Every structure is written in structure tokens, then in C-alpha cells.
Amino acid sequence: MKPEQTLEIIAVTTLLDRVEAQRARGARLVQICATALPDKFELTYSFELAACLASLRVEAPRQNPRVPSICSIYGCAFLYENEMHDLFNIAVEGMKVDFHGSLYNTTVKFAFGEVKAPAAKPPPTAAPPQPA
Amino acid sequence: MARTIIPFGPQHPVLPEPIHLDLVVEDEKVVEARPSIGFVHRGLEKLVEKKDFLEFVYVAERICGICSFIHGQTYCQAVEAIMDIPVPPRANYLRTVWGELSRLHSHLLWLGLMADGMGFESLFMHSWRVRERVLNVVEATTGGRVIFGTCKIGGARRDMDAAAIQNTLAQLDIIERDLGDITKVFLNDSSVKRRLCGVGVLSRQEAYESGCVGPVLRASGVAQDLRQLGYAAYPELQMEPITRTEGDSFARCAVRCGELLQSVSLIRQALAKIPPGEIAVKVTGNPNGEIIMRTEQPRGEVVYCLKANGSRNLQRFRVRTPTFANLPAMLKLLQGCELADVPVLVLTIDPCISCTER
Amino acid sequence: MPYFEMARLALKWALTKPPTTRYPFAPRQPIAGSRGQLVYTRDGCVYCTVCAKKCPTGALQVDRAQKRFILDRLRCISCACCVEICPKNSLSLSTDHGVPVASKEDAIYGGG
Numbered sequence: 001m002k003p004e005q006t007l008e009i010i011a012v013t014t015l016l017d018r019v020e021a022q023r024a025r026g027a028r029l030v031q032i033c034a035t036a037l038p039d040k041f042e043l044t045y046s047f048e049l050a051a052c053l054a055s056l057r058v059e060a061p062r063q064n065p066r067v068p069s070i071c072s073i074y075g076c077a078f079l080y081e082n083e084m085h086d087l088f089n090i091a092v093e094g095m096k097v098d099f100h101g102s103l104y105n106t107t108v109k110f111a112f113g114e115v116k117a118p119a120a121k122p123p124p125t126a127a128p129p130q131p132a
Numbered sequence: 133m134a135r136t137i138i139p140f141g142p143q144h145p146v147l148p149e150p151i152h153l154d155l156v157v158e159d160e161k162v163v164e165a166r167p168s169i170g171f172v173h174r175g176l177e178k179l180v181e182k183k184d185f186l187e188f189v190y191v192a193e194r195i196c197g198i199c200s201f202i203h204g205q206t207y208c209q210a211v212e213a214i215m216d217i218p219v220p221p222r223a224n225y226l227r228t229v230w231g232e233l234s235r236l237h238s239h240l241l242w243l244g245l246m247a248d249g250m251g252f253e254s255l256f257m258h259s260w261r262v263r264e265r266v267l268n269v270v271e272a273t274t275g276g277r278v279i280f281g282t283c284k285i286g287g288a289r290r291d292m293d294a295a296a297i298q299n300t301l302a303q304l305d306i307i308e309r310d311l312g313d314i315t316k317v318f319l320n321d322s323s324v325k326r327r328l329c330g331v332g333v334l335s336r337q338e339a340y341e342s343g344c345v346g347p348v349l350r351a352s353g354v355a356q357d358l359r360q361l362g363y364a365a366y367p368e369l370q371m372e373p374i375t376r377t378e379g380d381s382f383a384r385c386a387v388r389c390g391e392l393l394q395s396v397s398l399i400r401q402a403l404a405k406i407p408p409g410e411i412a413v414k415v416t417g418n419p420n421g422e423i424i425m426r427t428e429q430p431r432g433e434v435v436y437c438l439k440a441n442g443s444r445n446l447q448r449f450r451v452r453t454p455t456f457a458n459l460p461a462m463l464k465l466l467q468g469c470e471l472a473d474v475p476v477l478v479l480t481i482d483p484c485i486s487c488t489e490r
Numbered sequence: 491m492p493y494f495e496m497a498r499l500a501l502k503w504a505l506t507k508p509p510t511t512r513y514p515f516a517p518r519q520p521i522a523g524s525r526g527q528l529v530y531t532r533d534g535c536v537y538c539t540v541c542a543k544k545c546p547t548g549a550l551q552v553d554r555a556q557k558r559f560i561l562d563r564l565r566c567i568s569c570a571c572c573v574e575i576c577p578k579n580s581l582s583l584s585t586d587h588g589v590p591v592a593s594k595e596d597a598i599y600g601g602g
Contacts, residue, residue: 003213003361005424029343029428032453033437044437046424049359053424076343076460104170104489111175187546190569254500268521275525275583281569289574313502317495456540 005053007044009017011060012067015045019056019070027054030071032080034088036099036112041065041090060090071096087112133158138471142171146475149485153478157471160450165466166200169460173489177449183442185211185419189284195451197278197485198241199429201234203487204283210425210438213284217415221365224289225406228365229300230280231272232395232402236307236432237266239388239395242482243318246385249475250327251321255317262310269303272296287412288300297403308396311442315389332465332477335379342461345454347387347480352379364422369401380385381480388482391430418442429454453487500535501585505529525568527584530559532599534580541572541581563588 004096010018027047035042041060046053060067070077081092082103089110101109136157142150150171156164179191192207193200205227212219244259266279272394273292274280282290292300318324334344343397348372349356357365376383378440419440426435432454439448456480465477511518520526537557542550549565550572552558573581 003363003423003425007422028340030433031435031450031457033448033450033452035439035448035450037447046435053426057422073342074343076457078199079456079459084197094196097413099168104358106170106173106175183546190546190567208571255496258499258503264509271524273523274571275523276568279567289570313499317499319494448502466571 003053004051005055006056007057009057012060014091015056016068016070016073017074017117019045019047022054022056025049029074034084034090037117041088043067043084043090045070059079059087062115064091065089066091068092071098084103086110099101110119118120135163136223140474140478142298143473145243146479147483148245148484151478151485152473153426153466153482155466155471155474157349160471162466162469162471162474165463167463168483169489172486174329176490179194179453180446180449182445183441184395185446186285186415188446188449190281193279193281193283195284195490196453196484198238198484199431199434199487200231200278201235201280201283202427202429202434204280205364206297206427206436207438208283208285209427210423210436211419211440214351214419214421214423214438215285215415217286217413217418219287220410220413221407222291222409223411224365225402226288226290226292226411227283228402229292229406230282231333231364232399233266233273234280235398235430236392236395237263239392240266241389242375242430242479243314243385246476246479247318247324249479250324252324255314255321255324258314258317262307265303265307265310271298273300280466284412285372286415287410289412291411292406296408301403303401304399308393310438311392311396311426315392318385318389324385325382327476328385329380331381331473332469333378333380334461334465336377336465339379339461342464344432346429346482347384348432348458348461350375351383351387353377358426358433363427364385364418365402365405367431368405369398371398371447381476385481418444419446419474422448431455431484431487432457434487451487451490453484455481455484455488458483459488501554522585524585525570525583526586527563527588528561528566528568528572529582530561530599531580531582532559534578535559536578538576538577540577544571544575546571557565561597561599563597564594 027049028047030046033044036041040062042054043058046055069081078095078097081095082099085092086101086104138155138157140155141147142152142381152168154166155162176195183191189204193204196201216311240259240263244256245344247255271277273296274282282288334352336353338352339349353375355373355375374387376387420442422439424437426433434454435452438446441447461483469477526551539550539552542552547565547567549562550559570583573583
């Protein structure tokens with residue numbers, strides 16, 4: 001069953017206007033997803049109205065990614081934006097509530113920002129352990 | 133007035149899972165709550181790089197212990213939608229039955245925790261006594277009490293024969309009778325009412341704008357239930373979202389009590405209508421594409437964003453759990469509340485922090 | 491009366507048999523079909539290594555040359571993938587839950 005959804009790629013400069021348009025039509029913010037690809041970051045903002053999901057995608061460069069915060073339009077976005085910053089090191093400008101990196105206290109900072117090639121599976125027959 | 137900062141959590145008797153809140157209080161009234169999470173962050177989203185998409189069902193199920201089955205089901209549904217795999221109808225019905233059993237046990241767990249959070253220990257024990265019967269039914273049909281392990285990409289791994297269905301229906305009768313007993317206490321007892329009525333009121337507009345989902349949203353009057361989207365076997369079952377208008381903690385408790393009886397009715401409907409046939413189809417090839425799949429967990433709407441590029445491993449796996457969406461509402465409710473109401477308000481959104489932090 | 495809802499429930503259960511079993515004085519009644527510990531029967535095994543390839547956690551290692559079957563019980567999640575895939579039906583799941591152990595050793599069957 002494929003749920004009803006649309007995806008549109010937009011420029012960073014039009015992000016705030018498009019989000020404001022979603023707010024004006026009464027949609028609620030569903031989620032903000034950041035994906036780390038080898039050449040760029042993809043930020044997907046999803047909005048829902050009456051069971052129909054509309055997603056807006058913004059592409060940010062790998063070096064020094066910056067996006068404006070949508071907290072002025074949707075107040076609840078601060079958690080998603082803090083998470084994006086803590087895990088991916090994406091600078092979000094103008095967050096209403098800024099935890100300055102202390103929302104996710106991880107030993108390795110910005111853990112999801114690196115993209116690795118999938119590791120090769122280890123061969124199933126291992127060398128037998130030496131008998132004690 | 134002088135302000136004190138009281139650290140609440142991560143270890144606290146009322147918390148099912150670790151979350152840290154710095155409560156800024158002015159003489160027993162909470163002015164502000166600053167959260168700090170990350171105590172159970174396991175980085176499960178990064179595991180897609182190591183486990184291939186077929187094995188990843190087991191990881192998805194273990195994101196959370198309480199809502200585990202529906203995590204696995206949503207993951208399977210998302211990959212099946214990307215790869216256009218036709219799931220047999222019997223597998224859809226089985227998944228629905230197990231999903232509703234999972235909802236039963238999760239709501240009973242929450243009712244017990246809420247009673248415990250109020251100090252009503254004997255009601256907590258009674259709720260969990262009823263939950264044991266549900267878990268025995270789950271163990272008999274799936275093999276595991278908490279982690280069901282019966283969802284796979286392409287269908288279900290285990291079938292329920294006629295004897296298992298009969299046994300389940302017989303146990304459901306006893307469960308329903310016991311549910312009647314404890315919901316009567318939750319909805320009528322005067323000490324419960326005094327602790328819950330009028331505490332943490334969320335108006336309809338506030339709930340919608342804060343991005344709330346699930347029973348929190350339905351208790352404020354918005355009739356939104358993602359089971360109406362029509363996944364699994366829900367299009368063929370009769371259900372209406374249970375809503376209340378008061379928006380306080382008592383309304384959220386009442387919505388969950390109503391959903392308990394609704395789940396029993398849904399399981400009965402599904403088991404009556406379950407069609408014969410195979411339970412799984414073979415899966416060949418690799419997924420390629422992306423999708424956003426949403427289902428209704430006991431706590432609300434869970435969103436799975438999957439991106440695949442044709443290799444054995446998925447490229448991106450993102451889970452937005454219902455508690456993540458309800459956290460801003462909880463922080464808002466905590467502003468201006470009494471210090472003694474903090475456990476009730478933290479528990480009223482049904483926090484599942486291990487889901488939230490993955 | 492709202493005050494007596496809980497009293498009625500408490501009284502009813504004070505007079506009913508407790509639903510718990512008096513373990514360990516009464517035996518545990520395992521539920522049939524429950525997924526517990528992995529049981530390996532050496533007789534039928536041909537060391538085809540299919541179970542080790544299918545295991546999602548990597549708890550099984552099979553050495554065809556030395557005819558050795560190594561199981562890490564602490565890694566096993568009792569998912570029964572190996573049980574389903576074994577062509578010789580030499581693996582099954584019992585209904586016992588695992589016992590606590592003092593050291594993290596693998597269980598080794600066979601050997602050269």
C-alpha cells in the first residue's frame with residue numbers, strides 16, 4: 001500500500017516562504033529528516049493536511065551547511081533542528097530554543113555526519129578457537 | 133522570588149525510561165523545564181550501514197520494547213511499498229491482530245505507570261495483572277512476550293491455526309471482563325480524578341500547533357487516527373477514533389481506556405474475518421527508491437523515512453517517533469504547573485524515551 | 491459510590507486465588523511455541539554453513555573442515571531464522587529461557 005505523498009525539491013532561499021504557505025493552509029509539521037550523502041546533505045521537511053503528506057526537500061552543501069530555522073513559523077521545530085545540529089553538524093540559524101549541542105550528549109560529536117561505504121560481511125566460517 | 137533548579141531524572145521512580153529535566157521552580161511552582169536527552173541513544177539509524185535490509189527488521193523491532201511490533205511492521209510495510217511487494221491478505225490480518233495486542237499491552241502498561249506515578253500502587257499491580265494475560269496470549273501466538281519477531285518483509289513468519297484463534301478469543305473474553313473492572317476504577321475513583329482532572333490542559337489549537345500526535349491529540353478534540361489511512365487490514369475493520377474535548381490528563385487517560393476496549397473489538401473483528409491463504413511471499417532483489425510510511429503506534433503517529441539506492445543496505449533510515457512529537461507539548465505543559473504534578477505531566481504523554489533516542 | 495470502586499476490586503481479589511504461580515515451589519508451566527534457547531543436534535548436521543550466513547547477529551560459526559559448530563548464546567536473539575533455514579532440521583528452539591553464566595564463552599560442539 002503506497003501512501004499518498006508528494007516530494008518537491010526547493011532552494012534554501014525559498015524555504016521560509018514555502019513553510020509559511022504550509023502553515024497558512026493549516027498543515028501540521030510531521031517531521032524533519034536529514035540525510036547525509038557523500039556529496040551533500042538532504043533536509044526533508046514533511047507537512048500533513050487531511051491525510052495527505054507533502055514533503056519539501058532542501059539540499060545543503062557538505063562543507064559548512066547552513067539553513068534558516070523555521071521555529072518562527074512552527075514552534076515545535078526546535079527539537080528537530082537541535083537534533084540535526086547535534087547529530088549532523090548542520091548549522092541552523094535562529095533557533096527559538098537552542099541547546100548548544102547538549103540535547104544529545106554523545107561521546108563522538110556529530111556522529112551521523114560521516115558516510116561510510118557498507119562494510120563487507122565477515123566470512124561465516126571462522127578459524128576455530130584454540131582449545132584451552 | 134528566588135529560583136531553585138531541581139534535577140528530575142534520569143533515574144526517578146516514576147520514569148519508565150531515562151530523561152533528564154532541569155526544573156526551574158519558584159516555591160513549588162515550575163517556571164521552566166529544560167530537557168536533556170541522550171541517555172539511551174544507541175545510534176540505531178547508523179546500523180543500516182552494517183545490516184542488510186532483510187536483517188534490519190530485527191533491529192527495527194528492538195528500537196523499543198513496548199511498541200516493538202509496530203516498529204517492525206512499519207519497517208516491513210515501508211520496504212514492501214518501495215519494492216512493490218504484494219503482501220498476502222492473511223498476513224495483513226495477522227499483523228493487525230498482533231498490532232492490536234501490542235496496543236493492548238502498551239496501554240495497560242501505561243495505565244499501571246500512571247497509577248504508580250500518582251502513588252496508587254495497588255491499581256498499578258491490577259493493571260499489570262491484566263497485562264500478564266495479554267502477554268501470555270502474545271507468547272502463545274508469536275513465541276516472545278515483548279519482542280514478537282513475527283514480522284518479515286513479505287508477510288508474517290508464523291501462522292495462527294484454528295486452535296490458536298479459539299484460545300485467543302477465549303482469553304480475550306476474560307481480558308475484556310478484567311478491563312471493565314480496572315477502567316471503572318480509573319474513570320470513577322475520586323482520588324484518581326483529583327489528581328488528573330484539570331491538570332495539564334491542552335486546548336485544541338495548542339495541541340494541533342505543537343505537533344502532538346496520538347491520544348494526546350485525540351484527548352484535545354482532534355479526531356485523527358492513522359489507522360484510518362488504511363494500512364494492513366484496517367480498511368476492512370470498523371473503527372472510529374476515540375476523542376474527548378477537555379484536553380486534560382483525565383481526558384488522555386479516558387481516551388486510552390477507550391482504546392483498550394476498541395482494540396479488543398478490533399481483534400475480534402479481525403479474527404472473525406481472517407481469510408485463509410499463505411502468509412508470506414518470497415522477496416527477491418534490492419530496494420530502490422524512497423518512501424515515508426506512517427502508522428499508528430500506541431503513543432501516536434510514527435514516521436519512517438527510508439531511502440534505498442539499489443544496494444543490499446539502505447541508504448537512510450529515519451524514525452520520527454510519537455514521543456518526539458509530543459515532547460514540545462510536555463515542555464509547554466510543565467510551565468506553570470505544581471511540583472507535585474510533574475510526574476503526572478511527564479507520564480501523561482506516555483513517554484517512550486528509548487524510541488525517541490534510538 | 492466512587493470511593494468504593496477500588497474497595498470492591500481489592501476485596502474481590504483478596505478472596506480469589508492469586509494468579510501467580512508459587513515458583514520455585516510450584517513448577518513453571520512453559521507456554522508451547524515460546525522461543526527459548528537454541529538446541530543443536532549433531533547427528534543430522536552436514537556443516538553446510540547456511541545457518542551461520544542467515545544469522546542476523548552473527549552468533550553462529552560453522553567450520554566445515556573441522557566439523558565444528560560454535561554458538562555464542564549471549565548473542566543469540568532466538569529469532570529462529572537458523573531453525574527455518576536448516577535443510578537437515580538439526581536445529582530447534584526449546585521453551586527454556588537462558589541461564590545466567592559466569593563467563594562469556596561460546597558453546598562449541600564437535601571439533602577436530
